[in-house]
Amino acid sequence: MSQFLQIMLSGLATGSIYALVAVGFTLIWQAAETVNFAQGEFVMLPAFFVLIGLNVLGYPLWISLLFGLVLSIVVLGVMFKKLVVEPILPSGGISLIIATIALGTFLKESVKEFYGAEAEPFPPMFPTDPINVFGAVISLQDILNLVISLGVVVLLTLFLNRTRTGRCMQATAQSPEVAEILGVNVKRMILYAFLINAALAALASFLITPVYLAKFSNGETLGLIAFIAAIVGGFNQIRGALAGGLLIGVLDNLTATYVTAEYRAALPLILLIVIILLRPQGLFGTSEGRSV
Amino acid sequence: MSFWLRPLFLAAMIVLACLAPLGQGNYIIYILTSWLLFSVAAMGLNLTLGYAGQISLAQASFMAIGAYITALLTLAGWHWLIAMPLSLLACFFIGLLLGYPALRVQGHFLAFVTLAFNTLVFLVLRNEDWLTGGSYGLVGMPRPDFGIFNTAKQLQFYYFALAVTVVAALVMWGIVRSPWGRAFRALRENPMRAESLGVDTRRITLLAFAIGSAYGGLAGALVTPLVQFIEPGSFGLVHSLRILLMVVVGGAGFFFGPFVGAAVVILLPEFLRFTEGYYLLIYSALVIVMLAFAPNGLIGIGARLRARFLPLQARGDLAQGSRLK
């Protein structure tokens, strides 16, 4: 029983990180039809920005985190949009997919060459003291991961539904042409989506790296899982991405514990294929294309 | 290029490929052989990506399937000439099975499904060690012996691989030239119009993917006797991405694109040793720049230069058509 509880709690904690990354994924898909294959590297990189702040510039932790967040928004938000997406989008979605694949390699290699190939420890934002829950052990960090991820997704949904800017973003996602006619600054709305994605990636990075350790290759599996979470939940739904992330986090741990450890990596993939076959709009998605 | 110039050019290329390894050490011959077989794999992906407009991220796993089937059969004493076609067939049918559901839904989903497939194949190859040798891999596969021509030595094997590549290229040439191949191009240029003209786009795309996968299998059937050792790690997702980039860099949809792209990926690192660890960094940055400014790849750049300096008297749509060769 305590084992099952342990698995569920740990799975939810990890799943909440997947959810953050998957939400960002769906946002820029909706804003600019960009399938970002570098999303995993987008989570890998901010941790290294923080490490530069800490180890190279000698800032204290909280300033380093702020520094990492700002730098992430500039590099993974603004620069990604201006230097990669905008010039290549006119050549079509396939070119853009390939460009983001190349971008993933570029980011990975940059970290490896300019920072280092070995894993680095990363300071936790919150105390890691274990808390005993009916025989299962969970850290404060895990609980906060879950709370923060849920909180961010709720806030984001409120922002999109309740504020003027948020509704303009939704309009842009549904039909850029119509939004333009209605006087929405479409370009700015798309930029917002990229900025939010970068911020979410940075947040996920700060939450997960103390456990995963900072390493240039960390994005490889994370990107794929987040991407599967997005598809499973429904590519056009923020709450779908959230549910998808949590679901995969839990299922992954359940498979590894009770079914097979050797094929644990196969489960999300099989889930992906089954979803695409039976319910391509995702578990929580609607079939009418893009809508927030 | 006019009608007779093209075959002449082709012949010149083949002669050049025959002369290239002469006087070179075993290492260079080995590199040239890998160039040939990656060209074959990229040629297959080019059909999927360049002609049918679908991203496949599983070309390395089709190489794996081809390589393992060839390895298991040749280790069991079968001749390569029997093992190879069986590998091709297997890849073709697996391609059909995999592509059918994915293409039924929506174009881009093939990218996702193939991505998952590549990792699944890796897991099966690693975990089912009773068949595949697991992470230790399979070792000691013989090189094919054709009686009068034994490919055991590096140079002989190169000519063997060259012959296979030329045949594969000729078949591809035939496919692309056939009315059926023209349907591909119609499809890529304007799917809507192609459909309204009665082209069954889904069937054509699916066939393109299956044939492309079979070319991956052929490349795998060559890897086995070349390396004489295969293990799951050599066919991971990274390698699929590598082949994809070959096609893009060479010029997707151009017949010679895969050869150029494979040359850039396989041969260029040799000349760029001075860049040391930065090679991949520079390469990936260049790919992004290229996609922004010359989305048709190196051959596309070449064609553009040629069009500027050798203006042909051609109608716009014909010029468009010639770009696709």
Next chain:
Amino acid sequence: MNGRIIFAMAASLLAATAGAQAQDVVKIGMVAELSGAGAPSGTNWRDGIKIAVEEINAEGGILGKQVDVTEYDTQTDPQTSRALVQKAIDEGAYAIWGTIYSGSTIVNMLVAQQNGVPQFVGSEAPAIVEKGNPYIFRTSSGAQKGLPSLTPYFTDTLGAKKVGVAWVNNEFGKGGHDVFVKEMENAGIEVIADVPSEQGQTDYAADVAKLKEANPDAIFVYMNQEESARFLIEANKQGLSMPLLGEVTLTEAKVIDLAGDAAEGALAHVGLTATATQIPGIAEFAEKFRSAYDRNPTHDAIKGYVGAWATKYVTEMVGEFDGEAFSEKMHGLCLSAEEYPKMLLDTCWDDRGEMSRPSFMVQVQNGEPVVIGTVPAN
């Protein structure tokens, strides 16, 4: 086109290029994982070799010829490593130093064997010396030799009746796992939890939970560096109370650095360690390495160092640069640390290239690996 003429031309050209070799240097190819996943191992191997070569050249080289090492980066890709071993041999290498990753070594050792070139490797998978390759030599004991040294610790020191094993499911981990399970069977210890994990896995919650539920007397952890650290962190979190034992990796400085307090108390059997400073040669090497590279030498660095020196010692015993004679000499050879101080410890190779020498039990105490016992060579 006449194929035969081409082959004849090619053959004569090949012969011509092979004949030209510089007179006053001896070329050696260092083929290692300088980039990619294996970069941490490969760069340490290289840096250990660099120090050895500097020393060798300062002492007049090998048989009076200066050692000229060319570095080849395999990018941790087995097929590239094979091509590069071929390249090194084409360029006239007398011996090959590398590779570390077993998956690469198994592929590229065929090439060195075909060309009759001696090869010192840092790989520990059992399969490497089981292929009947007379030119392959280890610089550390293989898993099938190293792991049995741990068995007495399980049976006598811990008195374990049932154990768990957590291992990384690649060729390295699988090799160790298979040997370990067999060892335990022979010792009459039951393996009650067998938990494989992926290379590069980040989340060990399920693995640890499974081991905790099974509650064995001790757990054998056989993974690469970061994976070991992540495992230790999760084990610490879930409060795994039984002893955690590893082979080499578990108590390495990098793992301790990454896992922090979670590494406290972890045990490992280590072939060569820079912390064994009671051995004068090791202390001296560690000091030299630290002043050159500003970090502690790892196991891989010492392996590279020893491999380079063995090449010098044995070549000078043979008296000429002859790969075949070298290999014959190596089989069944023992180099004592007294007579050959740069071997650091008494070192022997058997007729398959397997190596044996005394080794150490190490435990993490107060954030430092500490030698708690010596294990004689077997």
